[in-house]
Amino acid sequence: xxxxxxxxxxxxxxxxxxxxxxxxxxxxxxxxxxxxxxxxxxxxxxxxxxxxxxxxxxxxxxxxxxxxxxxxxxxxxxxxxxxxxxxxxxxxxxxxxxxxxxxxxxxxxxxxxxxxxxxxxxxxxxxxxxxxxxxxxxxxxxxxxxxxxxxxxxxxxxxxxxxxxxxxxxxxxxxxxxxxxxxxxxxxxxxxxxxxxxxxxxxxxxxxxxxxxxxxxxxxxxxxxxxxxxxxxxxxxxxxxxxxxxxxxxxxxxxxxxxxxxxxxxxxxxxxxxxxxxxxxxxxxxxxxxxxxxxxxxxxxxxxxxxxxxxxxxxxxxxxxxxxxxxxxxxxxxxxxxxxxxxxxxxxxxxxxxxxxxxxxxxxxxxxxxxxxxxxxxxxxxxxxxxxxxxxxxxxxxxxxxxxxxxxxxxxxxxxxx
Numbered sequence: 001x002x003x004x005x006x007x008x009x010x011x012x013x014x015x016x017x018x019x020x021x022x023x024x025x026x027x028x029x030x031x032x033x034x035x036x037x038x039x040x041x042x043x044x045x046x047x048x049x050x051x052x053x054x055x056x057x058x059x060x061x062x063x064x065x066x067x068x069x070x071x072x073x074x075x076x077x078x079x080x081x082x083x084x085x086x087x088x089x090x091x092x093x094x095x096x097x098x099x100x101x102x103x104x105x106x107x108x109x110x111x112x113x114x115x116x117x118x119x120x121x122x123x124x125x126x127x128x129x130x131x132x133x134x135x136x137x138x139x140x141x142x143x144x145x146x147x148x149x150x151x152x153x154x155x156x157x158x159x160x161x162x163x164x165x166x167x168x169x170x171x172x173x174x175x176x177x178x179x180x181x182x183x184x185x186x187x188x189x190x191x192x193x194x195x196x197x198x199x200x201x202x203x204x205x206x207x208x209x210x211x212x213x214x215x216x217x218x219x220x221x222x223x224x225x226x227x228x229x230x231x232x233x234x235x236x237x238x239x240x241x242x243x244x245x246x247x248x249x250x251x252x253x254x255x256x257x258x259x260x261x262x263x264x265x266x267x268x269x270x271x272x273x274x275x276x277x278x279x280x281x282x283x284x285x286x287x288x289x290x291x292x293x294x295x296x297x298x299x300x301x302x303x304x305x306x307x308x309x310x311x312x313x314x315x316x317x318x319x320x321x322x323x324x325x326x327x328x329x330x331x332x333x334x335x336x337x338x339x340x341x342x343x344x345x346x347x348x349x350x351x352x353x354x355x356x357x358x359x360x361x362x363x364x365x366x367x368x369x370x371x372x373x374x375x376x377x378x379x380x381x382x383x384x385x386x387x388x389x390x391x392x393x394x395x396x397x398x399x400x401x402x403x404x405x406x407x408x409x410x411x412x413x414x415x416x417x418x
Contacts, residue, residue, distance in 0.1 A: 027307075027308065027309035027310075028309060029058050029061065029309055029310050029313045030058070030060040030061055030310060031060070031061065031062070031307045031310055032061070032062040032063075032064065032307065032310075033061070033062070033063055033064070033085075033086035033087060033305070033307050033310050033311050033314060034064050034065075034066055034085040034086050034087075035063060035064070035065050035066065035085060035086065035087045035088065035299075035314070036065075036066050036068055036071075036075060036078075036084065036085045036087070036088035036089065037065050037066065037067055037068070037089065038067075038068060038071035038089060038297065039067065040067035040068070040069050041246075043065050043066075043067035046327070047065045048065075050063075050318070050322055050324065051063035051064070051065065053322065054314055054317055054318075054322075057317065058310070058313065061310055061313075061314075063314060066085060071089065071091070072091050072092060072093060072186065072379075075088065075089070075091050076091050076093045076094075079091070079094070079102055082304055083304065084102070084302055084304065085302055085305070086301065086302055086305040086306075086307055086308075086310070086311040087299055087300070087301060087302070087305075087311050087314055087315060088299060088300065088302060089297040089298070089299050090102075090103065090122055090129070090130045090297065090298050090299065090300055092189070092378045092379070095364065095367035095368070095371065096122070096123070096124040096363065096364045096367060097124055097364045097367070099122060099123075099124050099129040099130075099300075100124065100127070100129065100303075101303070102300075102302065102303055103129040103130065103300035103301060103302065103303060104129070104300065104301040104302070104303055104305075104308060104312070105127040105128065105129060106127075106128045106129060106130070106131060106300065106301070106312075106315075107127070107128055108126050108127060108128065109123050109126055109127070109128055110126070112128055112131070114335075115334065115335060115336075116131055116319070116333045116334060116335065117132075117135055117293075117295065117331070117332075117333050117334075117335055117355065118131065118132050118135055118294055118295030118298070118333060118355070119131065120357060120358040121294060121295050121298060121358060122298040122300070123358065124363065124364065129298075129300050130298030130299055130300040131295070131298055131299070131315070131319055131333060132295025132296055132297070132298050132299075132319075132333050133299075133318050133319045133322070133324050133325055133330075133333055134265070134295070134296055134324060134325040134328055134330025134331065134332070134333065135293050135294060135295045135296065135325075135330060135331030135332070135333065136263035136264045136265045136293070136294065136295075136296050136330060136331065137263065137264040137278070137291045137292070137293050137331070137343060137346060137351075137353060138190070138193045138194055138196065138263060138264075138281065138291050138292045138293075138294075139261075139262075139263070139264065139278050139279055139280050139281055139291050139346065139351075140155075140259060140260070140261055140262075140278070140279045140280070140281060140282070141252065141259070141260050141261075141262045141266050141267060141270065141276065141277075141278055141279075142258060142259050142276070142277050142278075142279055143175070143252055143253070143255050143257070143258050143259075143272075143275050143276060143277075144275060144276070144277040145255060145274075145275045146169060146173055146175045146255045146258040146275075147165065147169065147258060147259075149169075149172060149173050150165065150168035150169040150171075150172045150173055150258075151168055151172070152165045152168065154349075155279035155280055155282065155289070155349050156279075156282040157282060157283075157284050157289075158282055158283065158284070159222065159225070159226045159229070159282055159283060161282060162226070162282035163226075163229055163230065163233065163235070166178055166230065166233075166235040166258070166259065167233070167235065169235075169258045169259075170234075170235060173255075173258070174256075175255055175256055175257060175258040176236070176237050176238075176251075176256065176257045176258065177230075177235040177236070177258050177259060178230050178235050178236045178257075178258070178259045178260070179236065179237055179243065179248050179251070179252070179257045179259070179260050180227070180230075180231070180236050180237065180240055180243065180387060181243050181245050181248060181260065182237075182240030182241065182243050182384060182387055183240065183241055183242060183243040183244065184243065184244070184245040185379075185380035185381075185384065186245075186379075186380060187245065187260070187261070187262065187380075188227075188379075188380040188383040188384065188387075189377075189378050189379055189380055189383075190261055190262060190263060191223045191224060191227055191261060191383065192223075192377050192378055193263065193292060193294065194219070194222075194223050194281050194283075194292065195207075195219055195292060195356055196290045196291055196292035196354040196356055197219070197222070197223075197281050197283040197284075197285065197289075197290050197291075198219055198222075198285055198290075199285035199286060199288070199290045199352075199354070201354065201356060201357065202357075203219070203356060204356055204357060204358055204359045204366075205357075205359045205360065205361060205362055207219075207359075207366055208359065208362045208365035208366040208369055208413065208416070208417065209362060209413075209417065210413075211406070211409065211410035211413045211414065212406040212409065212410060213406070213409065214402035214403075214405045214406045214409075215402075215406065220377075220402075220405075221402065222283060223281075224383065224386060224402075225398065225402075226282075227383065227386060227387070227390075228386055228387075228389070228390045228398045228401075229390075229398075230390075231387050231390035231391050232390040232391070232398070236387075240387055240391070248260065249266075249269055249270055249271075250271075252270055252272075252276065253270040253271055253272035253275065253276060254272070255275065261281075263296065264278050264329075264330075264331075264342065264343060264346065265296060265328065265330060267329070267342055268328060268329050268342060277345065278342070278343075278345070278346045279346075279349065280346075280349055280351045288350060288351075288352055289349060289350060289351040289352065290351065290352050290353075290354055291346075291351050291352070291353055291354065292353075292354055292355070292356050293331055293353045293354065293355050294355065294356070295333065296330070299315065300315075301315065319333050319334070320334065325337070325340070326340065329341065329342035329343075331343070362417075365416055365417060368412075368416045369409065369412045369413050369416050372412035372415060372416060373408045373409050373411070373412035373413075374408075375405060375408060375409060382405070385401070386401060389401050
């Protein structure tokens with residue numbers, strides 16, 4: 001899912017400490033490792049302190065962070081070349097059945113789930129290949145001062161109420177009601193992180209068995225439909241081709257932008273605690289908001305690493321002892337650690353936080369349908385086309401495009417699920 005924690009590293013595959021050399025791959029914890037990260041904004045600021053803390057605990061080690069701006073694209077290319085550091089975030093382009101090609105197993109799901117959240121999110125055949133050092137909730141980041149200026153002080157409960165709120169912002173303020181981050185692309189994938197809104201814990205199992213997820217009442221129709229309606233109504237930025245992710249953060253913090261669909265990880269990045277709030281996605285099931293909590297990018301140990309013992313030790317230390325989740329106000333991976341203060345106001349909206357299990361019987365099938373149909377649910381290409389249609393830059397309308405998506409999905413679904 002889109003991509004914001006610094007390292008989102010994993011466990012060393014054991015439930016004890018990293019000092020057990022046998023559990024760290026049988027070698028001594030020493031020498032240098034390279035850690036790939038998407039957090040280019042922290043490479044020269046916060047990250048060196050974590051490196052120094054690890055090096056102090058394990059004398060003779062050296063940790064170097066390598067920032068990658070176009071993380072998904074560039075690291076996917078590096079994977080193909082075989083040189084991708086020692087510890088890295090697992091790109092979304094790696095399907096679950098490919099995990100063992102590029103990453104070391106960290107332990108079994110059964111062994112790790114008692115201690116860590118999100119263990120099944122990068123697992124295959126019962127083995128975990130990546131763990132998060134910080135989880136996120138799904139929802140909407142808003143400038144609550146702008147929303148209040150438009151007369152709205154509580155989270156909208158339906159897509160219709162949400163659209164009405166955006167219209168009020170457009171009419172009563174100078175802010176851009178909603179910012180898509182079309183050009184950077186990856187924020188559009190966050191529309192795929194809203195499955196908890198239907199309050200169905202088996203949705204990941206059922207999803208690949210559904211030949212038409214863009215039908216009214218179903219998850220893709222609700223989420224992608226809202227995106228279309230926002231753009232079609234002229235409630236997003238005027239020129240999506242010129243959006244800029246880094247520039248959008250101060251725009252929301254200052255009130256030039258009112259709303260963005262992001263994870264809870266984004267709130268501390270906005271650096272305007274008095275004005276920025278996190279609201280649930282505008283949809284209720286059974287009279288209640290629901291939000292999925294999940295690990296952000298997971299990190300694993302590269303199969304090609306020449307220093308796996310130190311790499312695994314670093315992962316173990318980072319997820320249990322570094323304090324990164326606390327520092328970033330993220331949901332801790334360790335189940336015995338409390339939620340961060342940043343999410344307390346979010347819970348006070350009445351939202352129920354749900355961890356949605358990964359598919360088991362249909363494990364890997366959704367990735368296979370995505371690949372076969374070339375509908376990148378976890379990416380941005382088809383949603384960029386949806387925006388183009390909504391703004392009149394491409395032919396069609398919401399219903400015709402959803403019909404096309406359903407047709408392509410159904411054809412691939414039939415081949416994969418036969």
